[in-house]
Amino acid sequence: MQAEIITIGDELLIGQVIDTNSAYISKQLNKIGVSVYQMTSIQDDKAHILQALKEAEEKADIIILTGGLGPTKDDITKNTLAEYFNDTLVRDASVLKNIERLWEKKINQPLKQVNIDQALIPSKASVLMNKYGSAPGMWMAKKGKVFISLPGVPFEMKAIMEHEVLPKLKATFKCPFILHTTLLVYGVGESSLAERIEDWEDALPKHIRLAYLPNLGKVRLRLTAKGFDEQLIKNEVQQQIDSLLPLIKNEFFGFEEAESSIEIVLGKQLVKLGKTLAVAESCTGGKIAEQITANAGASAYFKGGLVTYATQSKIDVLGVSKAIIDAHSVVSAQVAEAMAKNALQLFNADYAIATTGNAGPEKGDSNAEVGTVFIAIATKTHVFSEVFNLGNHRVKVINKAVNKAFEMLQKEILKNR
């Protein structure tokens, strides 16, 4: 069962908007056993949409379109879809009712004709109800193939995927089981890793694929297997992992959970241990706190954080002594450790992370080279720090520092369990 995802919108083609819909949709399709063969982004242009539909129909069983369903003149997906199916638009009573409900609840204005017209759908289409917006999803079948059209607004699209598309696909197609397992590996380069596990890799059975995903100091190793016998697939992949792990025992860090990330793993561990966390950030500027609090349930372990961006605020707000800063510079192990210790106390937490460094592009309040970052971890009993040189690309330096901070905390927690 192969799918193609077609995202429609000039804003994608000029780079104004990054397409996040395709990745979401493919992840969800994989979970129900549907592989994605291709993702295609095209303009709001009738001829191009028609051509893309034709090409997709030749290759894929399931074609999912997003975008171009709004009420304005640049939205042409629905009319183009009707033309492709040689169909006409008819008013759908359930969709109109949904639009009236939304307007009553959220918009204090009478319905306009363009809003009413959003209830027009191709006569051959089934409605995929959009609870959060006026543009309905649509499902159309043709010679055993399915065409699904969804709004481009991510949260509307996601709700329709979850409540309408996935259940309907599961009921329509018999799909295999797809298993992706990703191992997080730190501290060894891609080619050294490949060399070390070469014999193991060469012995992998054909239906288990291996991929290397190197990124900012870590390599993710992904094993992918597919088949109709879920248990068999799981066992086979587990066997391969069992023989891989001894080869990377000092570098293996854990598994990437399907919807997870290191901060979610960390959070779960802290909750389990009944411990709390605080942060004091300089060069990471709040990104550590932001990544932690992006996840529901963070309040169970996250006390809070300080972003002491200016040197003076490290003194005034965080209580780092001016003497330490003068003696060692603001980018130093001593300052990082003082920040972590003080944050621990201020927030009365069990663990604290602190960062101080220079993310660039220019030197700041210290003479530290661009990319130099000190990260400290404080606990109730001790404090320690490490220094990293994280390159000279601002966004990369910040992201790498955030990753390193989470890794250091993770190691500290694991050491004490």
Add this chain to the structure above:
Amino acid sequence: MQAEIITIGDELLIGQVIDTNSAYISKQLNKIGVSVYQMTSIQDDKAHILQALKEAEEKADIIILTGGLGPTKDDITKNTLAEYFNDTLVRDASVLKNIERLWEKKINQPLKQVNIDQALIPSKASVLMNKYGSAPGMWMAKKGKVFISLPGVPFEMKAIMEHEVLPKLKATFKCPFILHTTLLVYGVGESSLAERIEDWEDALPKHIRLAYLPNLGKVRLRLTAKGFDEQLIKNEVQQQIDSLLPLIKNEFFGFEEAESSIEIVLGKQLVKLGKTLAVAESCTGGKIAEQITANAGASAYFKGGLVTYATQSKIDVLGVSKAIIDAHSVVSAQVAEAMAKNALQLFNADYAIATTGNAGPEKGDSNAEVGTVFIAIATKTHVFSEVFNLGNHRVKVINKAVNKAFEMLQKEILKNR
């Protein structure tokens, strides 16, 4: 001049990685007058890559591929490209020298055969040197069309685009001028806006396209024009904007700069005024600080911030009085305003933003409904707050609150200029 961007990698097709390369590349191409006709993401699969190259060659003049150039067995782009061009791989001395330089500088290990083999390129290709990595970019020409293959690692790809691909494309093709101008409009829905400006929109000349991009309480209106006479294009678009602005004078907020966002605009204004900013965040969890500090130069106006996530930390660290919290609940105008006032003082800033609310999915330390967010702005002379109901989707609530906070501060700054 039309381009197609082909991104290669199973990690994209299973949704493990979001493709940000395509948006970056298309933005850069637009700047030199090259339109992107299609973006295509495909698997690390030889047959599929060959098919995508063939389809792209039929439609586009410039084909840019990213990904699949690494040293491991799942990287097959280079060999496939050689096959497509009926070519063989030869060792390039300049690439090998670059790899040796990188290994000497960064990797304390002898070169392996797989690393040396990264210096193999198709004999018909010109090298696009990769200063940051071992996989070279490649440029191949065929019947007036150009095929460009770049590594998938974003910062390596970006450096090659900037230093090699764009100058070479400009020298090879005569390209038109493309102008995108985006107006930020707040406080009016997409369909109401469309109705209001309908006459203006209908009178737009054919070569100026209008697009609506609604998102979380704002609509971006984008005008796109293309032509060989840069000054003429600019004048024509300016004329259209001049006749549009009176129709949206209460909702027009500013122009979206090419590489800009509201926090960059805000930062520039604050620097110009010589004013500073601090933040105290609860439900936004550090995201306001993170968005501010993601931009170089933030240290010129950003003093720092507090993430007082736990109620107790609002008392202990930020000094909000327990009496106020008990009397009004932690999610209240009074607490938001106290947080902003105290942050202003703590950081000795000219402006402070504070947020307190419930981002969901469940009720927290107060009885406030999920989605309720109070945002306060404090200045040296006054403090005020607004309350918003931002829906029940956690990530959306946080992002909307961040946008609202920046909008409120922007309005306050504009009022006083």
